[in-house]
Structures are given as C-alpha cells and as structure tokens.
Amino acid sequence: QQPVQSPQAVILREGEDAVINCSSSKALYSVHWYRQKHGEAPVFLMILLKGGEQKGHDKISASFNEKKQQSSLYLTASQLSYSGTYFCGTEIDSGNTPLVFGKGTRLSVIA
Amino acid sequence: GAVVSQHPSRVICKSGTSVKIECRSLDFQATTMFWYRQFPKKSLMLMATSNEGSKATYEQGVEKDKFLINHASLTLSTLTVTSAHPEDSSFYICSAGTVSHEQYFGPGTRLTVT
Numbered sequence: 344q345q346p347v348q349s350p351q352a353v354i355l356r357e358g359e360d361a362v363i364n365c366s367s368s369k370a371l372y373s374v375h376w377y378r379q380k381h382g383e384a385p386v387f388l389m390i391l392l393k394g395g396e397q398k399g400h401d402k403i404s405a406s407f408n409e410k411k412q413q414s415s416l417y418l419t420a421s422q423l424s425y426s427g428t429y430f431c432g433t434e435i436d437s438g439n440t441p442l443v444f445g446k447g448t449r450l451s452v453i454a
Numbered sequence: 455g456a457v458v459s460q461h462p463s464r465v466i467c468k469s470g471t472s473v474k475i476e477c478r479s480l481d482f483q484a485t486t487m488f489w490y491r492q493f494p495k496k497s498l499m500l501m502a503t504s505n506e507g508s509k510a511t512y513e514q515g516v517e518k519d520k521f522l523i524n525h526a527s528l529t530l531s532t533l534t535v536t537s538a539h540p541e542d543s544s545f546y547i548c549s550a551g552t553v554s555h556e557q558y559f560g561p562g563t564r565l566t567v568t
Contacts, residue, residue, distance in 0.1 A: 373555055384460075384547050384562040385498070390555060430497065432557070441488045442549075442557060444497045 344368060346433045348445035355421045355452050363416040363448045365431030374414040375432040375442055376405055378425075385430060388416075421452045456482050458550050460560035467538055468568055474534045475563045477548030483528035484550035488557070489521075492545045504531040538567040 346367045353361055365374060373392045377385035389398055391407035391414055399405060402419040418425055428449045432442030457480040467473050477487055485506045490498040502523050503511040510523035520542075522534040531550075535542055547562040 375557060377559070384559040387556060387558050392555065432498075434555075437555075441500045441503050443500070446497050 345443055346431055346445045348429075348431055348448050350448060351446070352449040353451070355418075355425075355450065357423060357452060357454055358420050359452075361418045361421060361450060363418075363429050363431075363450075365414045365416070365433070365445055367412050367433055369435060370411045372411075372434040372437050372440075374405075374407055375434075376414075376416050377430045377432065378427045379430065379447075380427040418450070421450075423452050423454065426450055426452045456480075456550070456552050456556070456558045458548065458558045458560040460548055460563050462563060463561060464564045464566075466566045466568060469539055470537055472534055472536045473538055473565060474532055475546055475548075475565075477531045477533070477550070477560050479529045479550040479558075482550070482552055484531075484552075485528060486551055487525060487531040488549045488551075489523060489531075489533050490547045490549065492547060492562075498547065501533075535565065538565070540567045543567045 346365050349364045375390045376388040379385040394409045394411045397406045405416045407414045428447040430444045430447045432444045434440050459478045461476045487504040489501045491501050492498050500513050501516045504523045504525040506525045512518045525531045543566050545562050548560045549557045551557045
C-alpha cells in the first residue's frame, strides 16, 4: 500500500526550514528517504528502523514515530542544493523486500 | 554508501529490437535486486524483484516475457526489454539491498524507442 506524502510541493528561500511527512495506514518495518534531482536516479539519504528513532546528518534529519506509521524528514537552513523531489520508501516486512514509494514531494529552494 | 552501477546510461533503439540493461553492485553482494520504472514527474514503479539463482518475481501487470530478468551472480542483474515499442520508453532504475537493509539505486537507464 502506497504511503502518503505531504506536502506535494514546497518552495523555500535559502535558509528556511521544511518538513516532509510520510504516513502509512499500517505499521512499517522501515522507512527509507531519498532525494532525486531531475534526470537522475534517487540518492539514498537515510533509513529508519526503530519506533521513536531520530537520526540525521548535517542539516537533514528524520524521525520515525513510536507506532512506526509515520516518518518526517526535516530540512533545516535549506540550501539551493536541497532542491529536488523527496521520496519516502516503505517496507512492511523485514528482509530484502521491495520498497513502496510515496508520490514524492517536490522541493524548490530559491535564492 | 554502497555503489550500484547501471549500463548503459542512455540508449536509443528502433521498434522491434531488444535492449539489455545491466545492474551491478560494485562493492557489496546483493542476493536481491529490484527493477523500477519511472515516468516523468512520477514516482518509482516496481517492476520485479530479481533473486540470485532463481526466477524473478514480477509485479502485477508486468509482462515477464517482455521484460526478461536474469540475476546471474551476487553482483549482477540484467533486464532485457524484448521487442521494444515506443510505449516502453522510460527511465529504468535498479536498486540493490545491503545486509543493513539500506537500498541503493543505480544511476538509471533512459530508454528511448523510436
């Protein structure tokens, strides 16, 4: 079942913050976050496996709620290079199962 | 992070011909690889799961005789689009999973069928 991503699109000025949400009607095994730039393949950002987990690097972080049904990606002090489409990919089961992707959130950072 | 390569990155072929796309995990072994297809401004659509040493598992609506998948080794999976038609034109991307459940995508192959 496809996770629901919100918002669909967001425009930010450099230095502003954004939050992208990914929700599922069922408890998930894991959530994966990717960023895709136009004409390129998605680039792995991070994976969250545990309920209540928060992780991140630099100014991009993510959380996974206790029920493991919602994840949020936090972009702080956005840079022009953050522009792209962000996808969450979810797994229901453990093991190497295919990811089900949300429809994506198009983020545009302007100067 | 782990590195996955795809070849070719771009291919143009004539209607009725076949095209083979290779996906390799360069610095890790992947017992499972996944093939996705993406249309412009759309999300990734899973086509099939490629398992080393066994038959691929295809998603509903994906013709297995048209999209032939072979997972020859722990580092190589191939997708062959047979008798290609213009509607097969798309961006094809493979991914491979690591033991820590991370999945890394190849750079993708843009197929144009004329």
